[in-house]
Amino acid sequence: MAEFWIEWGLLAYAGAAAWAFFEGETFVLLAAAAGHATGLVDPWFLMVSVWLGSFAGDQVWFGLGRRYGIRFVRRFPGAEKRLAAAIGFVEHYGDLFVLSFRFAYGIRNVASAACGMAGMSYVRFALLNFVAAGVWAGSSVAIGWVLAAWLGAERLAWAIGLAGLAVVLGLVWKFTRVRRAALAQPAG
Numbered sequence: 001m002a003e004f005w006i007e008w009g010l011l012a013y014a015g016a017a018a019w020a021f022f023e024g025e026t027f028v029l030l031a032a033a034a035g036h037a038t039g040l041v042d043p044w045f046l047m048v049s050v051w052l053g054s055f056a057g058d059q060v061w062f063g064l065g066r067r068y069g070i071r072f073v074r075r076f077p078g079a080e081k082r083l084a085a086a087i088g089f090v091e092h093y094g095d096l097f098v099l100s101f102r103f104a105y106g107i108r109n110v111a112s113a114a115c116g117m118a119g120m121s122y123v124r125f126a127l128l129n130f131v132a133a134g135v136w137a138g139s140s141v142a143i144g145w146v147l148a149a150w151l152g153a154e155r156l157a158w159a160i161g162l163a164g165l166a167v168v169l170g171l172v173w174k175f176t177r178v179r180r181a182a183l184a185q186p187a188g
Contacts, residue, residue, distance in 0.1 A: 006040060032046060063116060097115075
């Protein structure tokens, strides 16, 4: 991560914004931790760049959901099920859902589209999304920064490695379960 900032300089913040456009919790945490450990990343610039990137990404997904609805979401495997749940949350919790969905892993983009499909107004969504993106950006940068300060560079590297290993093992376990279930089904 430090090499990325050394090589790209100020353009690295644009890269952080682009990453946050799609997703980015892990990237932001790592960038903030690298910033604390090396002094190469300005936490305020990082926060503003990922704030704007996250906000823009959700606005795009909202617009796509509003304009194309379910036709667009059907192109993504497994998205319909998550979308139905997200629309239920939008209808039940409204503003609170918009303020909190980016903290639930894996539903951010579908949730933005769901808000558009549920008929939420552009202005209302944009205002809530801007606040939520700021809270997410600030908290993600702060958590990465504090973890690096608390753990130190070497222990942080171990923690990241162990977290990565846990994710890989979880994916292997899930893949194995899905595969076993598919093999156990009778052909026909």
